[in-house]
Amino acid sequence: MDREIKTEYVDKLLSLTKEELEGIFNELSLSELEDLISKINEGVE
Amino acid sequence: MTKKEFSEYIEKAMEECRSIYKETKSYTEKMYSSAMKENMNKSAIGLYTLENDPEYMYNKYMERLALSKLDRLYSLLKEAARERMESMSDEDIEEYREEKQAEISEEINRKMLKFEALTDEMARLVIKDSIDELIIEQKRVRTCAVDEIKSSLIEKLGISKTVSNIAPLADDEAKVLANISRDKETLTRFFKLLEEYRNLQSDVKTIGIERVIIARDLIPSNMNFSLSDINEEELFSDETFDKIQKQISIYIQSAVDEETVESMYFSDGAEESYYALKSTSYKYSDEIPHDEKALKHFKSIITDRLYELAQLQNQEWERLHNKMFKTNETTSRIASLSSEIDETKELINHCIIEKYKEHYSNNDIYGSISTRINGKLEYALGRESLEDFYNTGIWPTKEQIDALKRARELNKKEAEKCVIRVEVAKEKFSGLQERALNNKNEKIELVRKEMTDLVGNWENPTILNIINSGIRIDEKPITKPVQEESTNKFINETEELLIED
Structure with missing residues (x-):
């Protein structure tokens, strides 16, 4: 296996400031939030 | 970043990590089973150890780094979600309630249609039960208070507790993290240095422990003298050794004096x-x-x-x-x-x-x-x-007097042994080990600098937290009996000297 590591999307999300995150989350409805958390709760596997 | 862009980023970020994790995991598992097969035909000495295989370790690091990043991302999102959920207005909740009610109604309708189409009584019964459950749920959603909906949702999503110490990465932190995973060479080099750094630190710590163990043996157990007031740096200085020797001499002299006095009394x-x-x-x-x-x-x-x-x-x-x-x-x-x-x-x-x-x-x-x-x-x-x-x-009986004499004799012998131990320790610490310790400390500084040059400020607490929580190099069996070996060696050497003496 010989591939470069690319995690640019994770890195981009991790580098969002608290204010930026708040701004995005304020746009989300309760159902959307529910979906988002359910999605990340599913994990990697 | 818009809401839409954000949802795309989430998808892609999860896919990135999932893909790295799965590929590297499958690759390392293959390598592991092939190494196991190879080792089955070898003696213990010639065993093939994966920890020394750079390709294996590289993939292991990638696997763990991917998980670590994802884990951190989840924590960030969950915390942001929890905060958003807490600050939801009554209108937001009402909107959610309506959506949920509509969803449940749709599902009930679907199931009703299915129920009517079924002929098998058992299957009809199962559907009916699930419809009944949905009706109860619908009623609950309709009548539930706003706060209850909010708290039950928070509970259901597992975001009821504040995620401690999770904060978005600052620009420089994100840069360091990106630098570490910049390319295969950097990642492998970084973790190799990190391992070396940790080993050196462990060696220095080992020497410290060894010193404490040795220090404990330098002072006779009955002697009213402790090293606890002496700070670690001065603990193995010549001045401290001289002080210990002086105290032991006083202790031995007082034992001799007591012996004289008691021999008169008894x-x-x-x-x-x-x-x-x-x-x-x-x-x-x-x-x-x-x-x-x-x-x-x-x-x-x-x-x-x-x-x-x-x-x-x-x-x-x-x-x-x-x-x-x-x-x-x-x-x-x-x-x-x-x-x-x-x-x-x-x-x-x-x-x-x-x-x-x-x-x-x-x-x-x-x-x-x-x-x-x-x-x-x-x-x-x-x-x-x-x-x-x-x-x-x-x-006192003769036995009691004899016991007293024997105890004194033992204390004196122990103190005399300690005099020799102090001599040996003095020689040991003022020479080789001190130099070894200084060399290791110098190496630690060099490795630390090289790592900083390679990826930036990796010692930033956030970065260290990510490295430590997600990527554990110490999963390998710890085969470092250096401390015990070294200490035992020292004690054995001292005992040998005592026997010769």
């Missing part, structure tokens, strides 16, 4: 003398100045003249005190007789002291004896084997 015949004195106690009488019984006991050790004088003084004292009418002359004679009696007593005391001097170092024989009888014999204080003597005034 020499042959001491017990007999002790009981003789105790039982006869040459004491002062209120009625007759010289105790007749005591005088008789001491007759053999005082001169005949003294004995006779004491008898005469007793007789005169008795006669004068028995007079019914005491003239001035009588009173005056009684006064002078008292002085004479005191002088005689002094002389008798002197004889007794001379006699028992060989057993008691304290010239104040009465003081010494009465102290013993009253259970206040200071030299015996704290000695368990002499407790009876201390408490009851009963002379």
